[in-house]
Amino acid sequence: MIVLRLVLMVALQALILGEVAPFGVWSQPQWALWALLMVPPQLGPFSKLVAGFGLGLALDVACGTYGHHMVAGTVLGGALPSLHRLLAPRDGYEVTSRPIIRELGVNWVLGVTFSSALLYHLTLMVVDTWHAHLLGQAVAPALTSACWTTFCCMLLHLLVIPPGRNATRSS
Amino acid sequence: MRNLWLLLQRHAFLLVFALLLAVSLMVLIQNDGSARSSWFRTTGGVVSMVENQQQQWTNYLQLAEQNASLAAENAALRSRLLSMKLTDAWRADSTHGWRVKTGWLVKGPDGLPRTMAMATPGLDDSVRIGTGVLATGTAFGTVVDLGEHHARILPLLNTAGTWSCRLGQNGAVAPLSWDGVDPNKLTLNDVPRYVEWTAGDTVFTSGFDLKFPEGIPVGTVIEEVPSPGSEFKTILVTPLLDLKSVRHIEFIQSVSDSERIVLAQPMPAP
Numbered sequence: 074m075i076v077l078r079l080v081l082m083v084a085l086q087a088l089i090l091g092e093v094a095p096f097g098v099w100s101q102p103q104w105a106l107w108a109l110l111m112v113p114p115q116l117g118p119f120s121k122l123v124a125g126f127g128l129g130l131a132l133d134v135a136c137g138t139y140g141h142h143m144v145a146g147t148v149l150g151g152a153l154p155s156l157h158r159l160l161a162p163r164d165g166y167e168v169t170s171r172p173i174i175r176e177l178g179v180n181w182v183l184g185v186t187f188s189s190a191l192l193y194h195l196t197l198m199v200v201d202t203w204h205a206h207l208l209g210q211a212v213a214p215a216l217t218s219a220c221w222t223t224f225c226c227m228l229l230h231l232l233v234i235p236p237g238r239n240a241t242r243s244s
Numbered sequence: 245m246r247n248l249w250l251l252l253q254r255h256a257f258l259l260v261f262a263l264l265l266a267v268s269l270m271v272l273i274q275n276d277g278s279a280r281s282s283w284f285r286t287t288g289g290v291v292s293m294v295e296n297q298q299q300q301w302t303n304y305l306q307l308a309e310q311n312a313s314l315a316a317e318n319a320a321l322r323s324r325l326l327s328m329k330l331t332d333a334w335r336a337d338s339t340h341g342w343r344v345k346t347g348w349l350v351k352g353p354d355g356l357p358r359t360m361a362m363a364t365p366g367l368d369d370s371v372r373i374g375t376g377v378l379a380t381g382t383a384f385g386t387v388v389d390l391g392e393h394h395a396r397i398l399p400l401l402n403t404a405g406t407w408s409c410r411l412g413q414n415g416a417v418a419p420l421s422w423d424g425v426d427p428n429k430l431t432l433n434d435v436p437r438y439v440e441w442t443a444g445d446t447v448f449t450s451g452f453d454l455k456f457p458e459g460i461p462v463g464t465v466i467e468e469v470p471s472p473g474s475e476f477k478t479i480l481v482t483p484l485l486d487l488k489s490v491r492h493i494e495f496i497q498s499v500s501d502s503e504r505i506v507l508a509q510p511m512p513a514p
Contacts, residue, residue, distance in 0.1 A: 133271075140273070140276060141272060144265065151265070154257075200276075
């Protein structure tokens with residue numbers, strides 16, 4: 074299911090949703106991140122790392138940006154276990170926990186989503202810009218894009234698995 | 245081996261992360277011209293810096309060796325230059341011609357009063373007793389004994405030797421010797437009281453001892469030794485080069501050496 078969700082989101086972003094950028098370079102969303110963020114937090118770190126790498130690889134193949142999303146996806150996949158550990162509830166995650174608002178709360182979902190989006194966009198900014206003297210100009214668009222991506226992911230959360238709805242356990 | 249395996253297991257996630265990141269960066273660098281140029285510029289700078297550092301260390305470590313090599317080459321070139329100069333200068337003199345042969349010190353003076361020097365070649369290369377010995381253009385000593393392949397040399401740094409020298413190009417002639425104390429101080433004895441001198445004046449060979457041609461530099465004047473009431477004065481002279489570190493030498497002898505030696509003998513009483 075995780076793989077299917079990743080493929081679906083990558084395809085959607087590459088074909089349709091990638092163009093949803095109302096403020097141009099200031100709001101370039103990464104919708105496919107939502108699929109990675111839906112990976113259950115109690116899953117092993119290797120799975121998250123491979124999922125991040127796979128997401129980047131798929132996005133690069135779909136968008137024709139060879140290497141850019143792979144680097145960003147790998148960095149995010151490597152950081153995701155630490156992020157989940159950092160934001161873990163006091164008693165840890167339950168075996169059946171899913172990263173949705175109804176189960177882990179809006180604060181957790183928002184925190185993980187924004188942190189992940191920020192890391193992803195900053196890494197993407199570095200590999201897109203690459204030259205140190207241009208990084209300063211690219212920070213602000215990366216920050217606003219991270220905010221926009223967070224907004225999009227939260228929107229997907231609300232649309233796909235609303236807080237009041239008893240979602241089907243699929244992961 | 246087991247510990248290594250345990251170490252790898254413990255850091256497996258980090259290793260896999262590094263591996264995947266390396267793969268991603270490789271793909272990025274291969275496909276993105278900007279990233280590639282920046283990457284190669286950065287790595288090129290680092291490599292250049294490391295190579296420069298390594299080269300500096302290598303140069304520093306080889307400095308002594310290079311210095312010795314350059315010193316040897318320098319001495320050889322000086323010897324050659326001097327030989328050429330001397331040969332040219334004396335070949336033109338049909339009456340008092342000199343010939344030069346290069347050689348190497350096997351044993352040099354060590355600063356002790358009675359130490360003799362030894363050099364090669366010897367008899368087999370027509371070196372004769374009484375031949376003068378130069379080192380980088382300055383007087384060094386004279387041959388006093390000969391073997392088949394080696395020559396024993398009485399150097400300036402030996403208390404047994406006395407050398408006829410001239411103070412300046414046209415000054416007074418006086419015997420030069422060493423008192424066996426300080427290798428940097430030779431003594432020019434019996435200089436007439438009227439002779440004027442200044443520190444730094446060069447002392448040359450006079451040629452009167454038939455060992456050297458005249459005008460070969462020996463040393464420079466340092467000071468006068470006070471000798472109140474004497475008709476002669478004693479002047480201290482410092483050698484032009486460190487005689488203890490000489491390696492390359494030239495044997496110098498007159499073309500008409502035999503005749504000079506015979507004629508220099510005291511006349512028998514009539």
